[in-house]
Amino acid sequence: MNTSFRSISVFVFAAFTILSCSRKKDKFISRNYHAITAEFNALYNGYNALEQGRNNLNENYFDNYWDILPIERMEVTDEIMLPGQSKNEDFTIAEEKAVKAIQKHSMTIGGKERNPQIDEAYLLLGKARYFDQRFIPALEAFNHILYKYPASDKINQAKIWREKANIRLENNEQAIKNLKRLLYQETLKGQDLADAASILAQAYLNTKATDSAITQLEIASKATKSDEERGRYRFIQGQLYNELGYKDSANIAFDKVIELNRKTPRIYMISAHLEKIKNFDYDKGNKLEVSELLAELEENRENRPFLDKIYHQVGAYHLKNQSDSLAVSYFNKSLRTRSKDKILNAKNYEILGDINFDESLYRDAGLYYDSTMTSLELNSKPYRIIKRKRDNLEDVIYYEDLAQVNDSILNLVNLPETKRVAFFEAFIEKLKQKAEEEQKAQERQEAIDRNKGIVTVNNKFGGPPSSQIGLPGQEALFYFYNPTTVAYGKNEFVKIWGDRPLEDNWRWSNKSSTGGTSSISTADVLAIATEEELYDPQFYISKIPTDEKVIDSISKERNYAYYQLGLIYKEKFKELNLAKDKFQDLLKSNPEERLILPSKYNLYKIYEALGENDEASIAKNDIIKNYSNSRYAIILSNPELVSQYDKDSPESLYEALYEKFENQEFTTVISKSEEYINFFDGEPIVPKFELLKATAAGRLYGYDAYQKAINYLAITYANTEEGQQAQNIELNVLPKLVNNEFVEENGEVSRHYKVIFRFDKPKKEDITEFKEVLDEVLKNVKYYELTSSVDVYNENTIFVVVHGLKNAQVAKTFNQLLNKEDKRKIKKPYFAIASENYQIIQIHKNLDAYLSVDNN
Known part of the structure; x- marks a missing residue:
């Protein structure tokens, strides 16, 4: 009986409690039940999810220290999400918990909310949407708090977060107006003041009001309770002072970051040190002190994650002190750290490219500029600047490669048999050494893979690993079904063949060249060799050309490359000594007759510019004596008539001929162009005459003549500006002109x-x-x-x-x-x-x- 009474009592009490907790009744028990349940259940879990999502954002966010840092570490993307999708599941969970708290625990009675935790739920809802980059729905949540809960203790936070959403929506002026009013009307303290001031600083930054942003960051730095935020705000202050040119004030701000030491993320302290070094006065400052600081930063084990930035700054310091070799060493060290900072890598490559350019190592400079572009955003302004630099080197790189390859071939052609064998035996020895190193590296990788659970089956050196994921004894996957083997195969293909387009005869790296000869690269030869041929000197000797016509063609191609290099170094880069070497090498190489006279005249001009008067006199007399009827001899024999002969310069003749083209004197243009092409053979103006002649032929004789002339220009002068223009015409213009079918003449088709x-x-x-x-x-x-x-x-x-x-x-x-x-x-x-x-x-x-x- 007693037991039954207790059971009934418990049941009655539980029923009374449940009925008393109705959301429709404004009772003490109901209010507190729903407030406690909302706070310690849905909202607690929601804020945990929100914090987890924010931590993930911070971990994945990469600050760009080459620009002014944003106040908040959050990357806004243009990715469009479909309804129901989210950029981060943690924020979805936080939003769901906020909605659950509102739906299950809201107590709106008599038009008034009786649960004091619901405003907190709406604040969580807005924050979750904000971090999920759904700023308009976030704005709605914050506005709901302002309209429905004006007496809430969260009202100031809701106002601050509303303006954060406004700033993300680029309503900066509105945000500034509202935040200034908030700071004027309310006495904010602590973190609320720090948040309001910092977000106001961001709005000022967005509107280019730098001075005002600095003032607000000062307020935020003093008010915030977070040393991490304080370090960031102080660092941004220093960046802004630098932008305004106030280096002393910037250094004071950076010193405040450094004083925080381990209280703030180490990246801020390291970056502050580096920014101070950038502000160093090399004329009046203590260089020993800076050297010691850089050495200390480099040697400190705690700074290992930041060695990419430290090495770069050490390199920049040595470059400023004209210690180029040390600078190059440190820029390369920075690159070897495999930094994730693409802008840093781009700067390293660009500086190394500039150093090589200044040292007249144009081919190496071009390679560095190529690497620079891979680290830059396509078609951005920095990318276009580097591409312009690289394009200026296109010709010199092409002709240097051409000359080097053909020189090597001709040297092998002229070597006696015994020396050829010795040469290729040494080459084969290097191949074997490299193969052994690759074998050891592969064995080490296989051991690592086995430890990770990746088992290799029947794997031979040089072949792809037949790997399977799982337990030994499992049936191996088909090659293309296994991502490991596919990735390996792709890497091996690129290593052996390089980046090849999908086309016929894809194995040949160079199908045609200026001189019309065909050649295959070392990589091609190695790729087509069998295992036995790979280590047989006679296999490589058999690839050396023996046909006299082929050898002569290679020699002519090499000589033309020398001539073009001489012109490029002389006219484009003003590297007179390099130009002199190329013209001299050309004249020693039994060149074609058409190249001899222009080369001698260019040498004369170079000797004259370098002050080598004896050599200039010899070159001058040689031209006058042996080429007395040439334009060059006339100019050299009568210097006082040079101005008169200016009208007969290639450029003047081209301009005069172009006027005739505009006057539709096409027959004259064609005949005169042929005359000038022969007269100025070997000079840079020739491709211009060829293009003018091709255009005139098209206007006079039609499509077929134009196509033939453009094709000749595109092949013969492939690496000139006009040749590239002809290639573009072949690719993009001629296909549009090929149609010769007449249209029906009525008002629907034509109106002219x-x-x-x-x-x-x-x-x-x-x-x-x-x-x-x-x-x-x-x-x-x-x-x-x-x-x-x-x-x-x-x-x-x-x-x-x-x-x-x-x-x-x-x-x-x-x-x-x-x-x-x-x-x-x-x-x-x-x-x-x-x-x-x-x-x-x-x-x-x-x-x-x-x-x-x-x-x-």
């Missing part, structure tokens, strides 16, 4: 028509006279604004063209637009044609085909 008066073998004065009369007549035509032009069709035919007609029927009955008197003046027959078809007949020279169709 021309009237053509055809003249066969006319005199120039006849054309001029007819056009003058036609222009007078066109002025009298009503309702139409008509103009005329003279267009060359071919060598024998010229068109006088009337433009401005927009109707086919009107064009065909053009004479009906004229009054009786004007009709008497214009009696010559004409035909009408759509603008699209006129373009086709001018491109393909198929006028007869057009006239055979009944269009008029």
Whole structure:
């Protein structure tokens, strides 16, 4: 009986408690039950998830110390999320917990919220959405607190977070206005003051009000309870002072960061030291003190994660002190740390490229610039600057490589058999040594893989690992189903073959070159060799060319490369000594006749510029004596006539010929271009004449002649600006011009028509006279604004063209637009044609085909 009574009592008490905890009743028990349950259940778990998500954000965020740091460590991406998706599951959990707290524990009775924890739930909801980068929904949550809970103890936090969301939405002016009002109306203290001041500083930074941002950061630094935040705010202050040019104030701010030492993340302290060193006065400062500080930073074991930045700064310090070799060593050290800072890597590569450029090592400089671009964002301004530098080196790198390869081939051609064998035996010894090193490295990797549970089956040296993930004895996966073997195969392919396009004969690295010879690289030879051939000297000896025509072609190609290098070093880089060496090497190499005279003249000019008067005199006399009829000899024999001969310079002749091209004197342009190409053979102006000639040929003879001339230019002068332009025309322009089918002439297809008066073998004065009369007549035509032009069709035919007609029927009955008197003046027959078809007949020279169709 007693037991039954107790059971009934417990049941009645539980029922009474549950009924008393209804969200519809404003009772003491109900309010406290839902407040405690919300706080210590949903909100507790929600804030834990929020904190976990924030920690993940901080761990994955990479600060760019080359720019002003943002106040808050959060990367905003442009990635668009679908409904129900989230950038971070932790924030989704936090949002769900906030919603759960609101749905299950909200007590809105009589239009008033009775649960004091619901405003906290809305604050959590807004923060979760904010960190998940859904700023508009976050703004709604914060505004809900401001409108529904004006007496909440979280009201100031809600206002601060609302302005953080506004700033993320780029409403900076609104945020500044609201935050200034908050700071004026409320007496904020502690972390609330720090948060308000810091976010106001961010708004000022976004609006370029640097001075105001510094002031607010000072307030935030003093008010914050977090040493991590204090270190960041002080560091940003220093950056801003540097931006304004106040180095002393910046150093004071950096000193305050350094004083925090281990209280703040070490990256701030290291970066503060490095920024102070950047501000060092090399003229008046104590260099010994800076050297000792850099050495201390480098040797401190705690600084190992930051050695990439430290090495870079040490390199910059030595570079500033003209210790280039030490600087190069440290920049390379910085690169070997495999830093994740792409901007740092780009700066290291760029500085090394500039050093090599200044030392006239243009090929090496080009390689460093290539590496720089891989660390920069594509098509960004820094990328375009480096690409411009790299493009300027394109020709010198190409011709240096060409000269080096062909020199090596010619040296092997001239070696006696015994020395050839010795040369390749030494080469094979290096191959064996490298193979042994790779074998050992692979064995070490296999041992590591076995320890990790990756078992290799039947793996031979040089082949891909037949690996499987799991227990020994499992059936091996098909090669392409196993990501490990696929990745290995890709890496091996790139190591052996390099980056090859998907095309026929992909194994040949160099299918064609300027001189028309074909050659294969060392990598190609190694790749096609069998295991037996790989270590046989005779295999490599068999690849040495023996055909005299091939050897002669390689020699000519090498000599042309020498000539181009001489011009590039002389004209483009003003490296006269390098240019002199190349021209001298060319003249010793039995060059073609066309290259001898320009090379000697360029050598004369170089000797003169270098003050080597004896050599200049010898070169001058040689040209005058042996090439007395040349333009160079005339100029050297009569220096006082140089100004007179300026009008006969290649550039002046080109400009004069281009004027003739614009006047449609295409026959003259073609014949004169051929003359100048022969006369200036070997000089940089030749590709310009070739391109002008090709364009004139296209205008005079049509598509086929143009295609042939452009193809010749693209192949023969592949590495000149004009050659590259020709390649672009071949690729992008010619395919658009190939169509020669006429369009149907009606209003739906064409809205522009021309009237053509055809003249066969006319005199120039006849054309001029007819056009003058036609222009007078066109002025009298009503309702139409008509103009005329003279267009060359071919060598024998010229068109006088009337433009401005927009109707086919009107064009065909053009004479009906004229009054009786004007009709008497214009009696010559004409035909009408759509603008699209006129373009086709001018491109393909198929006028007869057009006239055979009944269009008029």
